[in-house]
Amino acid sequence: MAFRVNKLVTIERHISEQQELHSSATGSFSRMMRDLLLALRIISREVRRAGFNDILGVTESQNVHGEQVKKLDEFANETIIRAMDHGGHLCAMASEESEGLIEIPEEYERGNYVLLFDPLDGSSNIDVNVTIGTIFSIFRRVTPDRVGNGHEDDFLQPGNRQVAAGYALYGSSTCLVYTTGQGVNMFTYDPTVGEFFLTQENLQMPDRHNSYSINEGNYHKWNDELRRYIDFVKDPSYGHASYSLRYIGTAVADIHRILQHGGIFMYPGDKKNPNGKLRLMYEINPLALLIEQAGGRATDGKNRVLDLNPEDIHQTAPVFMGSKANVLEAEAFVRGEFPSRPDN
Ligand code: AHM
Numbered sequence: 001m002a003f004r005v006n007k008l009v010t011i012e013r014h015i016s017e018q019q020e021l022h023s024s025a026t027g028s029f030s031r032m033m034r035d036l037l038l039a040l041r042i043i044s045r046e047v048r049r050a051g052f053n054d055i056l057g058v059t060e061s062q063n064v065h066g067e068q069v070k071k072l073d074e075f076a077n078e079t080i081i082r083a084m085d086h087g088g089h090l091c092a093m094a095s096e097e098s099e100g101l102i103e104i105p106e107e108y109e110r111g112n113y114v115l116l117f118d119p120l121d122g123s124s125n126i127d128v129n130v131t132i133g134t135i136f137s138i139f140r141r142v143t144p145d146r147v148g149n150g151h152e153d154d155f156l157q158p159g160n161r162q163v164a165a166g167y168a169l170y171g172s173s174t175c176l177v178y179t180t181g182q183g184v185n186m187f188t189y190d191p192t193v194g195e196f197f198l199t200q201e202n203l204q205m206p207d208r209h210n211s212y213s214i215n216e217g218n219y220h221k222w223n224d225e226l227r228r229y230i231d232f233v234k235d236p237s238y239g240h241a242s243y244s245l246r247y248i249g250t251a252v253a254d255i256h257r258i259l260q261h262g263g264i265f266m267y268p269g270d271k272k273n274p275n276g277k278l279r280l281m282y283e284i285n286p287l288a289l290l291i292e293q294a295g296g297r298a299t300d301g302k303n304r305v306l307d308l309n310p311e312d313i314h315q316t317a318p319v320f321m322g323s324k325a326n327v328l329e330a331e332a333f334v335r336g337e338f339p340s341r342p343d344n
């Protein structure tokens with residue numbers, strides 16, 4: 001459920017109106033968002049032209065114009081860095097695609113924020129023309145020196161300290177969903193005027209929906225508790241209709257659907273990878289903040305993910321997130337609490 005808007009409001013106007021609500025705001029956050037939006041517009045354009053440019057899955061080759069082209073995820077990574085490194089708002093960045101911290105070049109000012117991003121989530125879908133997205137997460141630095149480089153401590157903060165998080169989704173249209181901790185707003189990109197327009201204000205997700213999203217090919221690697229949950233959602237003899245399975249293989253696209261229709265997304269740990277596959281800092285934290293802000297729930301099966309204390313910027317964590325009632329139901333199974341069938 002969301003309030004659909006009729007008025008024409010661009011994202012930049014929306015951000016500056018939000019800024020005016022905070023008397024202490026300096027405008028740095030708004031200007032940083034403006035830089036990020038530029039990068040997202042450029043990535044969106046490149047995703048749309050990927051087939052023409054023949055850059056799907058190709059590195060170090062030339063396009064039809066004889067230009068050097070890069071794989072789309074490398075392009076997205078570099079575009080965000082190039083848009084964000086000189087604005088004076090960040091003291092460092094971290095990307096799923098880059099090993100260490102990304103420093104701000106010597107010649108530019110350092111600011112009070114750090115940015116973490118997954119430049120193109122859903123990498124296995126890039127080559128097959130299926131929805132992909134860019135996820136971002138912003139923290140205020142904890143190290144005090146405003147002129148110095150950001151340090152690992154500035155990044156290793158629990159997700160509940162994010163000052164903003166969101167994603168751009170390159171689907172049938174490009175849209176941007178973001179939160180600053182005061183609700184979730186959605187914007188849709190109109191490429192003909194180059195603007196993101198507000199399309200859903202204060203989005204609230206349904207409390208329950210009978211759909212689940214998980215890579216069920218991993219079934220035999222899971223523990224018995226999780227297998228019993230997946231058996232349960234498919235089994236109408238428990239007195240509910242079988243849940244629908246929806247799995248795109250792009251976490252941000254699955255979450256985008258769930259934010260609007262409800263349901264549960266899971267990437268659990270298994271015998272091979274007890275901490276699952278998804279990255280806490282680049283994927284789980286920002287998506288969890290959006291889910292919570294939209295009235296949903298996000299845990300690792302037991303604990304709220306936004307309260308997890310990260311130890312490594314690239315660490316992974318198991319995740320269960322979506323509609324509150326669905327996630328609570330899955331957690332009960334994970335604890336070993338199984339319902340009995342009505343006919344037993
Ligand atoms: P990526 O960041 O390299 O794209 O990997 C993360 C993606 C998620 O978007 C998606 O939910 C998951 O990997 C799919 O993994 P799997 O193929 O194991 O189901």
Ligand code: MG
Nearest residue numbers: 118120121122
């Ligand atoms: Mg990813």
